Amino acid sequence: MKNKELSFWLFITPVILSLSLVVILPVFMGFFYSFTDWNGLGFNNFIGLTHYRRLLEDSQFRQSLWFTFRFAFVSVIVLNVMGLSLAVLVTSKLKSRNLLRTVFFMPNLIGGLILGFIWQFIFIRVFAALGNFTGIDGLMGWLSTPTTGFWGLVILMVWQQAGYIMIIYIAYLQGIPKELIESANIDGATPFQKFRFIIFPLIAPGFTVSMFLTLSSSFKIYDQNLSLTGGGPFNSTQMVAMNIVDTAFSSNQMAYGQSKAVVFFFIVALFSLTQVYYNKKREVDL
């Protein structure tokens, strides 16, 4: 028994150590610094809640928070719909399904920064060229208005992440026992009924995972935001992560940026945990 305990601790200690060193400790240090006038090199005074009070009046922060909410809402829906549709597509009896799986997953292998620049080229140049050619005004001037900036980001995000979410759904789709589908067939269920009443409830755990992943990644998106729009025009597409980085590193207000990060941390945690709680309740066991 004692031996077992020893090996238990031997295995778990390195993980706990590294996790607390690079994640837990910095989080608490961050909380601490947000109550000081820390400038990155050192701090002189505890200033209590000053930064948090200032936050309430920071219109740019509010605006980026609102933008991030809207972005997360739209992209979580589109991502999951797309991811599930792709997964259904590539688990059907298509000849090219293996090729398609690879192709759909591919964008996920390209770094967000590079993707941003690629799509910037597509939105600005290719769209404009197509617009000139076809005479469709809607293709002109992308990324130069807040609306096109918003949709540009959504398109980029979906294009990059849909393949990844697809993989998760594939795993759950393939885990559905064949006999259930067969018996439904025998009972004369239509494809829609099969999807709605058998497949859908059985992949509920997949929803929990995918919703969690898409929600937190949509909230925390930074590199795509930076390279695609850079927050422009006039900071209208600036998301919270970028607002925090700008405050901390370009305005050099480290502690103030840190207090924004603390608030943001609680918001993301709240959303993700609520979402996991509700989705968990919907899951069914076989």
Next chain:
Amino acid sequence: MFKRNYFYKGLLLFSAAGLLAACGNEGDIPGTDGGNGNGDDGNGNGASGEDISLTIMQGKVEFNSQFNDLAQMYMDENPNISIDITSVGGGTDYFTQLTTRFSAGDEPDIFSVAGPNEFEQMAEYLSDLSDTEAAAAALEGTLDDVTEDDGTVTALPYNLEGYGFIYNKDVFEAAGIDAEEISTYEDLEEAVQTIDGNLDELDIQAVFAFPGAEAWVPGNHLSNVFLAHEFDESVNEAYAADTVTFERGDEFQRMLDLQVDYSIEPVLSLDYSQQVEEYFSLGQVAIIQQGNWVYPTLEQMDPDFAENSVGMIPIPLEGHENHLPVGIPNYWGVNSNSDDATVQAAKDFLDWMYLSDEGKDFVINEFNFIPSYEGYEDMDIADPLSQIVYDYSERGETIGWVFNGYPTGWTNNEFGPNIQAYIGGEMSWDEMIDNSISAWESLQ
């Protein structure tokens, strides 16, 4: 089955390539080995034969490889010196990394500093460089911003840079306009309208390419012309100022409007590289508001065009006609925490770089710097744009750069976006001004 394997192998290869690329990048991040150098020479008395390693960290990536070549040359001449250079790109990233290295105890011996805010933060780490030959040879005025009240010089200038309206000589000639005659706003407006009326004949798309996506082009450079005299052309005065009044805001507005109205559309997503590479160097526009630093890019695109068809005129300003905004973007500082022998070696290296014959040759021909030191009078400055900047500063017909003294983050997070909102029609000019003034006051 075979097919599937094939694709998975492809996928694996793809990700392996990604991994490799990631590893490659790691090399560029300042390593931890740089800091050990300090310890090595700590035990000596600084005799000339002592092995000394200099770690340099600087923020101008454009000349990184040439700078490394120069350092190699110096190491060949002085076998006891070893130099390790880290160059980190573009503005804010550099200073963050610098402070990170300082707070991690991995301090470079020589580092670059730009602007009063960086000077203030690094003040305690800057050695006295008054006794260097380079300080004695620095051009008049170039040390003003880095000299303390008691005459102590804390940093040495890199080079001079200047900006204005860079124009396409061929287009101007074809339109029958003499750019050198343009000295007032009215002259400029007339020239712009003339060109605009003949876009087809001149075979260009628009008069200007105005990069509305870059906050610094209107926010730092253009505004500097109209704000400089509010602060007596002194960057330190701007840095100390509690507020900004935009005394000449109307002139600023009409100059901005002029560029935006006659620019390639859409202005707000147009960026620096489109402005310089796509539109100007390919002869699609007549004028861009940029500085001598675009020359290497122009030369890369079309050497013949860059050599013969590019000129620069000042941005017209009433009362200061024909004055070009010229400033010093970066300074060298020497770490005062390094031991005496290392500090001396650092000073020697900087002196050698700017004042020895080999160094001067490199500064002019390889770095393409506009020298900010004496002793370059007989040398040919490499490109026509730099020559223009040097000529203006030699004649003293310059407007000082004050934008490095704007409150930190003001241009990027407040003023620049406000100007973009004005261009996009989301804000009126007066709102834009009021907003930017209160942002300045709250950041100061």
